[in-house]
Amino acid sequence: MSTSEKAGSGAPAQGGAGTGGSAQGNRKAPAARSAAGRKGSARGKAATDGPAMGQATAEGSAIGEAVAHDSAIGDRKAAPSGPAGGVSRRRLFGVAGAAGAVGLVGGGAAGAAATAAGHHDPVALTTVGSAHIPFEGARQAGIVQPAQARGHLVAFDLAPGADRRAAAALLRRWSDAVRSMTRADRPAAPAAYDDQVAYDAGPASLTVTFGFGRSFFGRTGLGSALPEALAPLPDFPGDHLDRTRSDGDLWVQIGADDALVAFHALRVLQKAARDTAAVRWQMNGFSRTPGATAHPMTGRNLMGQIDGTNNPKPTDPDFESRVFVPAHGSPAWMAGGSYAVVRRIRMLLDDWDHLPVARQEQVIGRRKSDGAPLSGGTETTPVDLAKFRPDGSLAIAGDAHIRVAAPASNSGAAMLRRSFSYHDGIGADGVPDAGLLFVAWQADPMRGFVPVQRKLDGADGLSRFLRHEASGLFAVPGGAGPGEYVGQRLLEG
Numbered sequence: 001m002s003t004s005e006k007a008g009s010g011a012p013a014q015g016g017a018g019t020g021g022s023a024q025g026n027r028k029a030p031a032a033r034s035a036a037g038r039k040g041s042a043r044g045k046a047a048t049d050g051p052a053m054g055q056a057t058a059e060g061s062a063i064g065e066a067v068a069h070d071s072a073i074g075d076r077k078a079a080p081s082g083p084a085g086g087v088s089r090r091r092l093f094g095v096a097g098a099a100g101a102v103g104l105v106g107g108g109a110a111g112a113a114a115t116a117a118g119h120h121d122p123v124a125l126t127t128v129g130s131a132h133i134p135f136e137g138a139r140q141a142g143i144v145q146p147a148q149a150r151g152h153l154v155a156f157d158l159a160p161g162a163d164r165r166a167a168a169a170l171l172r173r174w175s176d177a178v179r180s181m182t183r184a185d186r187p188a189a190p191a192a193y194d195d196q197v198a199y200d201a202g203p204a205s206l207t208v209t210f211g212f213g214r215s216f217f218g219r220t221g222l223g224s225a226l227p228e229a230l231a232p233l234p235d236f237p238g239d240h241l242d243r244t245r246s247d248g249d250l251w252v253q254i255g256a257d258d259a260l261v262a263f264h265a266l267r268v269l270q271k272a273a274r275d276t277a278a279v280r281w282q283m284n285g286f287s288r289t290p291g292a293t294a295h296p297m298t299g300r301n302l303m304g305q306i307d308g309t310n311n312p313k314p315t316d317p318d319f320e321s322r323v324f325v326p327a328h329g330s331p332a333w334m335a336g337g338s339y340a341v342v343r344r345i346r347m348l349l350d351d352w353d354h355l356p357v358a359r360q361e362q363v364i365g366r367r368k369s370d371g372a373p374l375s376g377g378t379e380t381t382p383v384d385l386a387k388f389r390p391d392g393s394l395a396i397a398g399d400a401h402i403r404v405a406a407p408a409s410n411s412g413a414a415m416l417r418r419s420f421s422y423h424d425g426i427g428a429d430g431v432p433d434a435g436l437l438f439v440a441w442q443a444d445p446m447r448g449f450v451p452v453q454r455k456l457d458g459a460d461g462l463s464r465f466l467r468h469e470a471s472g473l474f475a476v477p478g479g480a481g482p483g484e485y486v487g488q489r490l491l492e493g
């Protein structure tokens with residue numbers, strides 16, 4: 001999987017209105033946060049110790065209470081930094097504001113001069129570093145927020161002999177580690193376990209999202225809890241799947257707006273897996289960096305198209321029911337969860353780049369420059385699939401991607417696309433191994449990805465320029481509350 005269909009995939013712009021996630025958290029004063037932070041510098045234990053997690057959990061819950069609770073869409077908060085972080089809230093915002101202004105008019109030169117002179121004045125985290133997405137909440141983070149600048153997708157297989165108890169201990173270790181790594185403040189000193197790769201950085205919108213593959217249930221004796229929605233995806237005739245880079249017992253999606261923060265999380269989780277699980281496959285993705293454009297806007301994919309425009313919006317009346325399993329849904333342990341379809345889709349970029357832009361636009365059904373539908377208007381104008389041009393031809397061609405993929409062409413089927421782009425180098429033939437780590441979220445894959453991909457596979461003009469190389473489907477449970485771990489309702493239910 002790769003970046004998504006988009007980066008920004010339609011997900012609301014950073015800082016945009018929240019969705020369903022009403023802030024439920026108990027915000028504590030900065031002093032309380034600092035105390036939690038200091039306690040939490042035992043956070044290494046969360047990642048490295050085994051079932052001695054009880055202690056880490058107690059600490060974790062103190063940290064958890066210190067932050068706003070639910071993960072509202074686009075809710076990347078600038079984290080107030082207390083004394084533990086060494087930067088006061090006043091200073092954080094004061095300096096960030098000044099740095100922002102200076103950055104536009106030559107802050108780079110000023111910074112270089114300071115470094116050359118050997119001065120390292122204390123500077124606050126920028127808004128990118130300090131942006132904080134709470135780990136705890138009714139939903140896992142990393143679904144409704146905009147895709148971050150850096151993403152890692154990883155699947156793990158349980159080690160032979162690792163049972164339900166071992167899996168529960170692993171999810172506990174992982175959850176406690178993420179609770180610690182995503183907190184708003186920084187510890188006064190690095191924990192013993194910490195490789196310090198990200199020690200100087202703020203949370204940088206780090207999210208880590210955990211899911212279970214179908215094979216997990218058989219291996220842990222949890223067959224009776226297997227969701228119907230986790231039935232294997234059908235074979236699509238156009239697929240070229242590498243099974244070694246598909247599926248997996250456990251799936252982890254890491255996103256952060258800083259590459260070191262994202263790598264650090266990946267490394268911590270891999271080490272925490274220890275003897276319980278080993279990496280099956282891993283893919284690296286990216287998306288637009290916040291602040292790279294003059295104003296927040298829908299991102300582009302590696303074909304150059306604005307991608308993500310017509311994603312379901314949190315303000316849509318049916319957003320929740322399309323994307324999330326309802327509170328009283330089945331199985332009960334999936335309440336508040338979602339199903340992630342992950343596809344590594346290679347783009348045949350040389351072929352695509354040979355196509356004149358006007359043809360590229362017909363293939364998608366939208367203008368390349370600004371994403372406006374070929375039926376007229378601007379990027380956000382509703383698509384008119386029934387519109388004809390004066391010459392009698394359809395404004396949006398019969399095989400245009402947005403026609404074939406639209407809910408209107410698929411009995412209402414829809415999904416939230418939140419992908420990352422990937423680029424794994426250039427082959428000996430000079431062709432980039434690049435494309436989309438497509439991640440689609442839905443309450444039920446049979447009412448989301450499956451019918452749409454069935455149709456795209458045969459009728460989409462874009463499919464001639466794509467190769468689906470890997471695939472996975474994962475059940476992503478609801479989020480963890482204070483002291484809980486992700487998947488607890490499954491593993492202890």
Ligand SMILES: C=CC1=C(C)c2cc3[nH]c(cc4nc(cc5[nH]c(cc1n2)c(C)c5CCC(=O)O)C(CCC(=O)O)=C4C)c(C)c3C=C
Pocket residue numbers: 005010301303305306307308309310311343345346347364366383401402403405406407414415435436438449452453456466
């Ligand atoms: C099975 C679902 C989909 C796959 C796989 C898929 C791959 C894919 N898409 C693009 C580029 C774009 N897709 C766009 C819209 C769009 N795509 C899907 C579904 C899949 N895409 C849907 C449901 C939609 C929305 C259709 C609508 O209702 O209008 C667009 C247009 C902008 C947008 O709305 O996001 C682009 C561009 C690529 C490059 C790709 C595989 C690599």
Ligand SMILES: [Fe+2]
Pocket residue numbers: 005401405
């Ligand atoms: Fe698409």
